[in-house]
Amino acid sequence: MKKVVLLGAGYANMALLKSLPSNVWNENEYEFLLISNTPLHYFSVLLHEVASGVCEEEITLPLNAILPKNVKFIQDKVIRIEQNLIQAENDTYEYNILVVGLGFQSDNFGIVGIKEYADSIVNYQGALALKQKIVNALRDYAVKGDVESFKIAVCGAGFTGIEFIGSFVDELVQIRKELNIHQEKIKITCIEAMPNILPMFNPKLSSSAKTYLEEKNITFELGCKILECEKDGIIVEKNGQKEKIDASLIIWTAGVKGNQVMEDSTFFTTQRSKVEINAYLQPINQANQELMQNVFVIGDCAALKDPLTQRFYPPTAQMAMQQGEFLAKLLVQKLQGKNFSEEFSYKPKGTICSIGSQYAIGYVGKMNIKGKSALWLKRAIEANWKFKLAGLKAFSKTF
Incomplete structure (x- = not known):
């Protein structure tokens, strides 16, 4: 049985799993395994509200309540990635197809102290x-x-x-x-x-x-x-x-880079703990390039260039979710042995920055917005993601 292993329970991998069609789970030729060091999916875009004391549990959802029932969850801390093998704190895990969706870490740029x-x-x-x-x-x-x-x-x-x-x-x-x-x-x-x-x-x-x-x-x-x-x-x-x-x-809060696991894994060639990927979300410019056919990197550990500017896109939750949704389509075809020619294309839908409980600034398309209307829109986007993961029960106090 083929093993599809997903590392990390952030926006990218959750978007992937929630976008897979139901008929995927009817196949008996492969199994899905999600490895994360926490039993929770948390909204990383709201971590500042946890640190400031505004909220706490409200930004988390338990994985055992939102994962598709056919996905096996293992709580373990990934230490290193090797060819066809994951080295973790408590065990090792084999894979046939690997999706790296690990989170980010702070980047101190070598500044002393x-x-x-x-x-x-x-x-x-x-x-x-x-x-x-x-x-x-x-x-x-x-x-x-x-x-x-x-x-x-x-x-x-x-x-x-x-x-x-x-x-x-x-x-x-x-x-x-x-x-x-x-x-x-x-x-x-x-x-x-x-x-x-x-x-x-x-x-x-x-x-x-x-x-x-x-x-x-x-x-x-x-x-x-x-x-x-x-x-x-x-x-x-x-x-x-x-x-x-x-x-x-x-x-x-002056900078972030990819997960330390990427830097510690000699299997990959990295820069700032990130792996450069192509339009199919697969690693490129790797010393072990011939071993990357069944490896995908999405979210904070991925470095993807804008084809127009040739600059790397900034890592955002919006980017991670779109990568997850795209990879769901690609994986379905790959698991069925079919060719997949569509390339990933990032479509920015706007950006909003909240500045407390009463104000925000942002833009949607070419329209700039600010004030409470921008804040309400941001909250609506967050609620939509919560609904996509867990439905109406996500808003229940007993969830």
């Missing part, structure tokens, strides 16, 4: 831990009654950084009230090397987001190249001069 002194938002457990660390730090600060303010530095003004700040500054109102901390005692600074925030949006939208946060007392240090991270602050270069930005707590 980031690993030791900064926290990142890359997975569900890490986001929960960061939430608790923030609350504990603020609680200690309130008890000590320090004269100095409590300073939080967020490194990076891309999606994760800005969405976290927007979410946290709203949640902070209640936290301050509970701990009896005056507003002026907590300082939040966002440090960014680029001259503006959210560079993926047009300048007017980015400016509106910046103004919205500045009105909530967020300070932006733009055009600051981060040189080093220390226990109590960030060393930056601004206008050719070195300076230190003090911080009681440092959160790193």
Whole structure:
């Protein structure tokens, strides 16, 4: 019996499994196995809300309740990928067809001190831990009654950084009230090397987001190249001069790369823990290219070039879902021994960045949107994904 092994339970692999036609499960020539280090599918685009304390279980769905019944789930941590074999923490697993849909990790770009002194938002457990660390730090600060303010530095003004700040500054109102901390005692600074925030949006939208946060007392240090991270602050270069930005707590959101498993697997040729793939989502430019015929890489570990610009697409949930849906069609044909000539083509449907509970910016097609209408649309998209995975029961409190 052929074994189709899927690694990771993120957007890409879940979209794949939910897109497979029902007749696939009637075949007895192959079996599907999903390996993940967590029993949950979590909405990684909402990890910032877990870290900020806005939500927790609401962004997770138990795999045993949403996987097709013919898919066997094994909770194990993948260590390394080899030819026809997966090395994991608890066991080894053979495969005939492999789909790598593992998640991402923080990229510190070799900057000294980031690993030791900064926290990142890359997975569900890490986001929960960061939430608790923030609350504990603020609680200690309130008890000590320090004269100095409590300073939080967020490194990076891309999606994760800005969405976290927007979410946290709203949640902070209640936290301050509970701990009896005056507003002026907590300082939040966002440090960014680029001259503006959210560079993926047009300048007017980015400016509106910046103004919205500045009105909530967020300070932006733009055009600051981060040189080093220390226990109590960030060393930056601004206008050719070195300076230190003090911080009681440092959160790193300035970059991500593919899963460490890819880098640790000599089976693959990688760059920034990513594997370059072609229009059929298969690895290319590999030292072991002849061994890649039955291997597919989707989601955060995949590096796919835009055929028009020849630049790599940024990793997004939208991209991962479209790759999963496409690969479902390809796999059906492959498992039946048929040729498949259709190539993957990414079709962006728009992008929305939430900035707290009352504001968002984004675009759909050529139309720019901002304010509550943008926020409502983002929530509708998230609800649609939840419905696709679990139907109406996903919205039940007993699910």
